[in-house]
Amino acid sequence: MSEQLIQQLVNGLLIGFLYSLIAIGLTMIWGVMNIINFAHGDFLMLSMFISFWLYTLYGLDPIFSIPICTGLLFLLGLLIYKYLVSKVMTGPALAQLVVTFGVSIFIANAAVLLWTPDFKMIEKPLLTGTWSFGTIQLSIPKAVASAGSVLVSLALFLFLRKSKTGKAILATEMNRNSALLMGVNTDRVNALSFAIGSSLVGIAGAFLSMYYYIYPGVGGTFGLISFCIVALGGFGSIEGAFIAGILIGIVQTLGGYFFDPAYKYAIVFAMYLVTVWIRPQGLLGW
Amino acid sequence: MSDAACLEVQGITKRFGGLIANEDVSFTVNQGEILSIIGPNGAGKSTLFNCITGFYRPNAGRIFFRGKDITQHSAHKICKLGVARTFQVVQVISDMTVLENVMTGTYLRTYNRRDVREKAEEILRFTGLYEKRDTLGPDLTIADKKRLEVSMALGTQPTLLMLDEAMAGLTPVELREMMALIRKIRENGVTLIIVEHVMEAVMELSDRVVVINSGRKIVEGVPAEIVRNPEVIQAYLGDRYHA
């Protein structure tokens, strides 16, 4: 029984790391420009499809798609920022909320149109199989994806703290006006943050495509969960998103294990609502 | 507890984590008085202000308003009881006109739309904003916005009005006008507590002054005494200056 529990914990951790990566991109965008990218989950979906098509048409293994997915999603983020998001920055709050909804609806349905709603899968990726530690099974693609997620998160963390651009982003996140006064080009910071946030979810998508079903609707649930993670960790807090992602991954897996798996997402959302009641600013938010 | 006491503050202590913002602060405000609370920046004036008006819960101590213990009351209840306040960073309702802003205040006491409107107009005449009653809130100058905030507070028919740095950012002329308004309010039977940095206003308006430094009340008295008090001078100017 307790071995099963450990197995579930391990699984939760694995998915949690991936969740963290997805959420970090989202929280960065939020922290810098107060925009929730409702299309975040759909960006993930797009990245997964890019990886899938690169595999199906050119035989490129998902591991090697990572740079391409990252680059393409970076560009997508830039474009969406330049032509849509930047226009709503000065508008009413409702418009800011809704504009990325429009993007989400468009992308999700375009995917249905182009690729049908059917579930797809990368049949023979390079990384398959499981490692066994006693009775604990560790899926290799999941493990690699998780490890990769942690590395990327760490890289982002370092980039933000150590590099000049990164510091500019952090400064804007903390206090936009002060950053402006310090000579930070906040518009460029916005664009960069949106692009980086999107590219992070691009990496996550490439990882996920190694072992997860690929279909237009996959963005929906991941998207909503990532919002909960961001809110739980505290909007704008990278560390918060990281920790919250792991927490949610574990809660989801354990919740599905102890209760009905059909309710696992309901449990995640309920936990989010409880947290928001007790601590509205999230775990590490300000 | 005397009958003329409007507000009694007893031993208020407020902590934020390890930081003690207010420590054992006590004083009384009599009905019809204008009391100023002064002190250097970071002394804890705003914290005290928020404790009294119900925006913070003090960790220790009690607050009595007209004999009633309001220490644990929520902010809106305290307002209903008759304590109104303004904010350090002036807040008015953005998508409403001046008149509608004040109506939001007068709605506390009546539900009838006509009464609410008439009372609001009366207040605007009193505070001198009647001509601007159809202007949108955000379109006013800072001085007028502050006057609007006062009008909104007056709408709730307070017995005690607390002003948080109402004089900040005003030109000399606007200052005179605000001070005249405050006197007028007191003449109408409202007790006032003002937190202030602008000494001219403190000296001219106050009946009594309470001085806060580093969370503690260091002295209390009439303006003339306060200004000569060595502890007060030390608090503001440091050790090198004497009376």
Next chain:
Amino acid sequence: MGKFTPRQIALYVVVLVALIAFPLVVKGTFPTHVMIMFFMFAMMGVAWNLLGGYAAMFSFGQAAFFGIGAYTSTILLMNYHVNPWIGLVVGGILAALTGAAIGIPCSNLRGHYFAIASIAFAEIVRICFNNWKFVGAAEGLSLPLLPESLGNFMFHSTKVPYYYIMLAFLVLSIFICWYITVNRGGFYLRAIKESHELAKGMGISFVRYRLYAIMVSAFLTAMAGTFYAQYILYLDPESVLILPISVQVVLVAMLGGAGTIMGPVIGAVILIPLSEYTRVWLGTKGTGVDMMLYGVLIMLISAYQPKGVWGLLTAIGKRAK
């Protein structure tokens, strides 16, 4: 906003008369259906407005109330033979109570935070209904066919009675929301929208007034849900509890002009026929082109005309002066 000029009143009367005359002039089930859907979403948009337009509580979870209304009256009808009109009221009350229950923990949430919480809440409701045998789980419920009558809230030979019922519901909701916002409620909600601190300082219990707004909004939205059940005669979670319904409600209000009473009506009259007709022309292959167009429309409105049509009209009106 409280004062109506004679010209405005005349305009509303004319429009109302035209709407009443519509089914007598335009025959055909599809146009009538489109109008019914327009009324329904207009009603939900007006109900949403109380929350999102006036109090900055951007709810993206109205589908939950819609579904609770629909399911409550249907279950009461199917299992206990309760008249749908009574079921309507019960559903509304249940939705209002649910709204209050979720409103309390979310008391301090505004803007984006509230939006996400509302989505999480609605998803919980959807997932629960999807797995709950008592309400038919994913298979859904088919309403029993009652003899056609107003008392039974069911008609089979024609859609026209549904048209008038829904129109009456819409007029009722407009009146209720207008009454609330033109009196103290409207002032207090706008104060709350500005700042919770300011509201507190003016003696407003923002917690209480937010709950009032949620409860009224939930009740009205649930009414629309019961109507839907009685009209379509079938419900399942995928048709009444899904996020796209909630989003459609927000869009209707936003396109027309959030924060105005009639805004959502204008938004609905544009969006709903667009949605219904494009679905018929383009969507039947299941390709979702109609939704893609929807997405584009949303992107354009938000980015380039966020005040909606009402904003556009008032701007034109100002320039004309």
